[in-house]
Amino acid sequence: MSSSHPVTDNAKVGAEQVPFDTSLWTGRAEPDESERALYWYQVVGAHQTADDDDSKANSKVTLVGFACDQGVRRNLGRVGAKLAPPAIRQTFAKLPITPILQDKFDKADYGLLLADAGDVICHDNDSLMPDVLEQTQALYSQQVSDIIQQDSLGIGIGGGHAIAYASYMGLWQALNNDSKLDENTPKPSQSNAPKIGIINFDAHLDIRNAPKGTSGTPFRQIAEHNQAHGQPFHYCAIGISQFSNTAALFDRADELGVTIISDDNCARDSWENSAKKLNEFIDQVDVLYVTIDMDAFPASIVPGVSAPAAKGISLDFTERCLEVIFASGKVKMADFAEINPTYDIDARSCKVTARLLALMVQHHLLLQD
Numbered sequence: 001m002s003s004s005h006p007v008t009d010n011a012k013v014g015a016e017q018v019p020f021d022t023s024l025w026t027g028r029a030e031p032d033e034s035e036r037a038l039y040w041y042q043v044v045g046a047h048q049t050a051d052d053d054d055s056k057a058n059s060k061v062t063l064v065g066f067a068c069d070q071g072v073r074r075n076l077g078r079v080g081a082k083l084a085p086p087a088i089r090q091t092f093a094k095l096p097i098t099p100i101l102q103d104k105f106d107k108a109d110y111g112l113l114l115a116d117a118g119d120v121i122c123h124d125n126d127s128l129m130p131d132v133l134e135q136t137q138a139l140y141s142q143q144v145s146d147i148i149q150q151d152s153l154g155i156g157i158g159g160g161h162a163i164a165y166a167s168y169m170g171l172w173q174a175l176n177n178d179s180k181l182d183e184n185t186p187k188p189s190q191s192n193a194p195k196i197g198i199i200n201f202d203a204h205l206d207i208r209n210a211p212k213g214t215s216g217t218p219f220r221q222i223a224e225h226n227q228a229h230g231q232p233f234h235y236c237a238i239g240i241s242q243f244s245n246t247a248a249l250f251d252r253a254d255e256l257g258v259t260i261i262s263d264d265n266c267a268r269d270s271w272e273n274s275a276k277k278l279n280e281f282i283d284q285v286d287v288l289y290v291t292i293d294m295d296a297f298p299a300s301i302v303p304g305v306s307a308p309a310a311k312g313i314s315l316d317f318t319e320r321c322l323e324v325i326f327a328s329g330k331v332k333m334a335d336f337a338e339i340n341p342t343y344d345i346d347a348r349s350c351k352v353t354a355r356l357l358a359l360m361v362q363h364h365l366l367l368q369d
């Protein structure tokens with residue numbers, strides 16, 4: 001990423017939306033190979049907003065960045081996640097489009113597979129600021145809502161895990177036709193509203209109590225939002241470590257009815273048991289939001305995060321879970337959080353993220369008619 005990239009522009013303060021940056025989408029050209037030597041950088045296009053020319057069909061998957069670590073800063077973490085969206089895109093851009101995907105789609109449709117809606121940036125002058133996280137979340141939520149209303153799978157690229165509250169609110173707005181984040185006006189109970197389930201891969205529960213939103217509070221904020229709207233809170237946390245969460249947080253998880261599949265469960269239970277627990281959770285809901293906090297993985301494979309994991313869960317277990325989750329056909333929103341390129345080694349953390357992103361895109365595209 002060049003030093004003049006808008007994410008690192010410290011002359012501004014506040015939330016800013018920047019469009020698709022084609023300079024991030026580069027890779028190798030292979031003129032000596034067949035046309036099946038194809039990479040994601042070669043098919044991605046700009047996201048068409050609802051106001052653009054509607055004669056063009058919408059992309060089946062749309063990426064949107066949340067370049068923000070104000071929530072990590074408020075949570076006393078190591079900042080730097082703000083730099084992750086361009087870094088993850090650059091790594092993902094260089095991954096090949098797999099044979100199975102090329103076999104499924106006509107070449108003429110490749111341009112409809114993936115769009116990039118650019119980044120929502122939190123300019124915070126590298127300091128604690130009162131409202132800038134909330135402004136960034138609101139702007140990002142609008143983007144997410146727009147993408148989902150166009151019937152595209154939204155995939156958010158964080159940024160700190162404060163992305164989760166904003167991704168959820170964007171999904172909520174799309175499903176409930178809310179025009180904006182409006183926490184102060186609880187709506188009457190909507191008994192026919194689709195039931196949203198949240199699946200979070202994370203070492204942490206992220207249901208902290210705090211006076212303002214942080215990267216450690218998003219699921220508590222969602223629980224309170226749902227309660228204010230008469231909606232149930234369906235939250236499944238996978239990879240939770242007994243040594244990364246206090247007893248107070250486990251008590252709150254109990255009160256909120258959180259389904260926990262711990263890091264120990266992931267490693268020691270049979271796959272059949274874990275899949276059964278996951279499917280029982282999925283069966284209770286109509287729509288799924290999947291979020292992957294990259295500190296769920298061992299620090300050896302994902303060193304570039306704010307809070308590296310001592311144990312972590314395996315990449316293979318996570319990929320098996322993603323297979324089950326996407327097979328439900330219920331996923332409408334997903335995101336990645338907490339990658340911090342400043343602490344990465346050989347772009348290892350970005351590579352794991354890009355692989356999971358490619359898998360999600362593939363699972364979703366293979367479900368299409």
Ligand SMILES: N=CN[C@@H](CCC(=O)O)C(=O)O
Nearest residue numbers: 075077161204206215216307
């Ligand atoms: N999203 C991060 N949440 C963690 C961070 C833990 C840490 O910084 O050690 C949490 O608040 O528990």
Ligand SMILES: [Mn+2]
Nearest residue numbers: 203204293295
């Ligand atoms: Mn975490």
Ligand SMILES: [Mn+2]
Nearest residue numbers: 161202206293
């Ligand atoms: Mn988290």
